Amino acid sequence: MPIIDTQSEATTSRTWWRNPSAWGGLLAMCGGVFHTVVAALMRQDVWAQIIDEGFFNTVTLEPSADRLAAAEAFWFSVGSFGVPLLLLGSLVTWLIRRGVPVPGWLGCGLAAWAVLIGLVSGFDGGTLILLTIGALLAAGAWTARRAPGPLPRY
Incomplete structure (x- = not known):
């Protein structure tokens, strides 16, 4: 398991806002x-x-016709990607x-997922926001690698 250097210097509020990953994290939240x-x-x-x-036992993976509305409400709200996206954004900003x-593969993976969703179901506002979050996370990783000074130890 990698060890994160806990002695790395925390960013100030001024430099924090300059990082594209910070904007991606806030947008995800x-x-x-x-x-x-x-x-x-x-x-x-x-x-x-x-x-x-x-x-308890309100939603199943194979709902009957009378339980379809409850299953749809669950999978459209708390069972959808909204909660994991909130958690991902919180982790990124933390x-x-x-x-x-933030690792670049995270932003690239999120952008690739958004492109796949867009190709299958169309590029709507939510898909474009996911694509933007992925691009911001990838850009933040790229600028962090180009920044002067040592990279944090893992």
Whole structure:
């Protein structure tokens, strides 16, 4: 398991904002919160029904016709990519604030995933935001490698 140098210098608020990865992390956090909250609000009547019935065993992978609305509400809101995107953005901003560069493969992987989603289902606003987040993370990794000074030890 790699050891992260905990003595690396944390970035100040001025330098933190100059890093493209910081903007990618913030955009991921905002996008994750937005998607989860708006999707839940769009299905608030179904969520009220789920709360009335109880949470346990409400959603299955093979829902019956009468449970399809509950399954769709779950997979569209908290079961979708919104929560992991929020967590990813939080991790990225946490790393950047501590002076640890985000790996470039993370941004490239996210951008490739966004392109795949766009090719299969069309390039809508959400797909373009995912692509932007991936590009910002990749650009942040690229600029961190080009910055003068030693890279943090792993």
